[in-house]
Amino acid sequence: MSTPANAPTNEPHETPWPLWEVFVRSSRGLSHVHAGSLHAPDAAMALRNARDLYTRRNEGVSIWVVPADAISSSDPDSKGSFFESPQGKDYRHATYYTKSEGVKHL
């Protein structure tokens, strides 16, 4: 990343800290849910920063931090084909089976 010519830095440009994605478990029994992201030099400091940034009001009992570049994601351009398989497979849903309507406990 280049520094603009008129950037107000007399010190050598500091290397940016890596980006971490933060996941917070709000209470026991629930999954960790993505809360946001932050920058930190390492995992230990990312955890501390995440605590200060995302749990100032008891929003969590556990935090995960993951280096953002370690996350692979499905390509948004392939939306159609990638998620095509379930289409037309209504029989995977209970609502597909209507003949049992009215039968108790089924």
Added chain:
Amino acid sequence: MASQNLQSVPAELSPEELEREQAGQAYFDRIISEDSRIEPRDWMPEAYRKTLLRQISQHAHSEIIGMQPEANWITRAPSLKRKAILMAKVQDEAGHGLYLYSAAETLGQSRDKMMEDLIAGKARYSSIFNYPAVSWADMGAIGWLVDGAAICNQVPLCRASYGPYGRAMVRICKEESFHQRQGFEILLELSNGTPAQKQMAQDAVNRWYAPALMMFGPPDDDSPNSKQSMAWNIKRFSNDELRSRFVGMMVEQVKVLGLTLPDQDIRFNEETKKWEHGPLDWNEFKDVLAGKGPCNAQRLERRREAHDDGAWVREAAAEYARKQAEKEFAA
């Protein structure tokens, strides 16, 4: 504010590129018309990306600069309780800035670049924070009026079409209501105090009222970008609409405070069913935005100082991380 990561669309597109652009645009248009959300890796028009990047980074800068008028009073808070509350509020504002920088980063701008732009005076932030906080009562007026106006503005932004922005706003809005209430309480206490304290509260409301109203931005007929922002579902209500709602709420709340708003022209228009207010000095607004407000220079100078003073912390953290990694490697 151009980003080095923003690729301008080349003048000549190959047939494949053109097809991709058109498919992207069609997909984008459909998402917007369904009032669904755009996510970072989706195709989006360059203008949409730039508009969002400008708006979100300016919002982030506002939260960061916005810490200053109140931080100024932490050491002079009248009680330990008030001091703790004020520190919690200022800490929240820092958090809001960080949530928003994160959201802006998903649009391809590095955080360091945004910080640099702010420090270099190249980025804008809300004009309100260039007014001085001269008495303790200003802590009340800022919480009640400034955070109040911010809430009014921000609640509809929770539904902004850009996913990361909307999610940041949800988090922020949850925290803001405490900000407004603590400000209201400060004013209420002063208003029920000695005549001098009540006068101090009234004086603060008098000074912050008009600047708070101007936080909603220029009048609709002088806000050229609003229309496009509304078409993109970034903005849900016009500046004047939100301002009028805010006036309607304040007019009731000020009665509970036992104070008055410094505006003789407030009235409910039965025909339009909207609250109206007196004229605002839009030249002052433009001057403050252009850097000629009472505190612009001071705010930027303080931000620069804080950044420089923090250099050793950043260096130490980086060095600590390096040593820890070395240790782990050796073990």
